[in-house]
Amino acid sequence: MKNRLDILGIETSCDETAAAVVRRMPDGTGKILSDVVLSQLDLHTAFGGVVPELAARAHVSSLDHLIEQALETSGVALRDIDAIAVTSGPGLIGGLMVGLMTAKAIAMASDKPLYGVNHLEGHALTARLTDGLEFPYLLLLVSGGHTQIVLVENVDRYERWATTIDDALGEAFDKTAKLLGLDYPGGPAVERAALKGVPDRFRLPVPMRRDPRLLFSFSGLKTAVRQTAQQQTPLSEQTIADLCLAFQASVTRSLGNRIAMALERFAARFPGHDSPTLVVAGGVAANQAIRATLLEQTRVAGFRFVAPPLNLCTDNAAMIAWVGAERMALGLPSSPLDLAPRSRWPLDLDATAAIGHGKRGAKA
Ligand code: KG4
Numbered sequence: 001m002k003n004r005l006d007i008l009g010i011e012t013s014c015d016e017t018a019a020a021v022v023r024r025m026p027d028g029t030g031k032i033l034s035d036v037v038l039s040q041l042d043l044h045t046a047f048g049g050v051v052p053e054l055a056a057r058a059h060v061s062s063l064d065h066l067i068e069q070a071l072e073t074s075g076v077a078l079r080d081i082d083a084i085a086v087t088s089g090p091g092l093i094g095g096l097m098v099g100l101m102t103a104k105a106i107a108m109a110s111d112k113p114l115y116g117v118n119h120l121e122g123h124a125l126t127a128r129l130t131d132g133l134e135f136p137y138l139l140l141l142v143s144g145g146h147t148q149i150v151l152v153e154n155v156d157r158y159e160r161w162a163t164t165i166d167d168a169l170g171e172a173f174d175k176t177a178k179l180l181g182l183d184y185p186g187g188p189a190v191e192r193a194a195l196k197g198v199p200d201r202f203r204l205p206v207p208m209r210r211d212p213r214l215l216f217s218f219s220g221l222k223t224a225v226r227q228t229a230q231q232q233t234p235l236s237e238q239t240i241a242d243l244c245l246a247f248q249a250s251v252t253r254s255l256g257n258r259i260a261m262a263l264e265r266f267a268a269r270f271p272g273h274d275s276p277t278l279v280v281a282g283g284v285a286a287n288q289a290i291r292a293t294l295l296e297q298t299r300v301a302g303f304r305f306v307a308p309p310l311n312l313c314t315d316n317a318a319m320i321a322w323v324g325a326e327r328m329a330l331g332l333p334s335s336p337l338d339l340a341p342r343s344r345w346p347l348d349l350d351a352t353a354a355i356g357h358g359k360r361g362a363k364a
Pocket residue numbers: 014142143144145146169170171173174185186187188191282283284285286287288313314315363364
């Protein structure tokens with residue numbers, strides 16, 4: 001095997017079309033040679049969420065061009081690429097098919113191995129690309145489609161420690177924003193409004209507080225926001241801001257409380273670990289209040305806190321290329337050319353579904 005690996009990555013599982021070239025050096029370090037992402041946000045904003053059919057069509061019209069751009073920027077010719085890595089699940093089936101068909105065609109025409117990658121594994125291993133993190137570590141994935149705490153033990157070895165029994169956290173932000181009349185995506189809008197909020201005007205429940213089960217739940221909180229908002233109509237800008245602040249405070253306390261439990265569990269499981277670490281990924285990781293809480297929780301528990309740059313926390317193809325590189329370096333088998341996309345594909349195949357587990361499934 002060549003001592004370094006250059007992998008072309010492709011990501012089309014949701015509303016970002018992305019291509020990247022990532023280099024893995026023989027010592028295990030990685031370098032992003034190119035990373036292009038085309039967000040479809042403008043396309044879906046008017047609908048208040050991702051429209052699968054529109055997403056798939058948009059992937060079709062831009063993916064080829066983005067791949068060309070990624071190769072050109074990287075300075076690596078297709079003939080020198082070692083493998084093609086593509087998200088083959090979980091996500092929106094139409095988008096996955098676009099990426100997968102394109103990746104298969106390139107792999108077949110250029111006679112390169114194909115690696116079908118689990119999108120969640122991309123999020124899980126990003127910190128190894130950005131920070132050279134050693135196994136094991138804890139991952140908090142908070143996006144529009146997932147709210148999970150995962151023990152990352154090795155490539156291909158994941159234990160899901162926590163998930164949500166109803167809404168994903170990003171989804172809760174989006175729904176709260178919608179019911180308060182704020183823009184989509186709701187997370188940034190709620191955070192912005194909360195900056196002008198008066199603390200403690202409203203007290204909302206803190207989900208799962210003191211619950212010994214390591215689970216998340218956000219739909220009750222969203223309902224509490226709705227009920228409070230209904231009592232306050234017509235909503236003034238100040239009331240909206242105060243409600244956003246109260247919502248964010250409850251979310252933050254709930255997350256903090258769950259994370260504290262997970263850190264304790266990690267410390268008990270790996271007592272001799274010399275640098276226990278919590279990594280955060282997903283769009284919600286952009287939230288400053290949430291980041292501050294995680295930073296404080298990890299500091300108190302003696303953990304390191306790693307937050308990859310935001311463009312690598314949200315959906316991108318560099319993380320997919322990196323998974324391909326890690327797998328290839330370990331000599332794990334590549335995928336057959338008849339590989340099928342999977343709309344659902346849990347990282348931890350042994351994890352049982354949480355009761356009432358109602359995640360949107362579209363985003364990861
Ligand atoms: O990871 P991501 O870009 O896409 C996927 O879900 O795959 O995450 C998007 C989610 C949306 O629900 C959005 O509202 C939320 O992340 N988000 C935020 C913030 N920025 C984005 N939530 C809270 N605060 C933010 N600043």
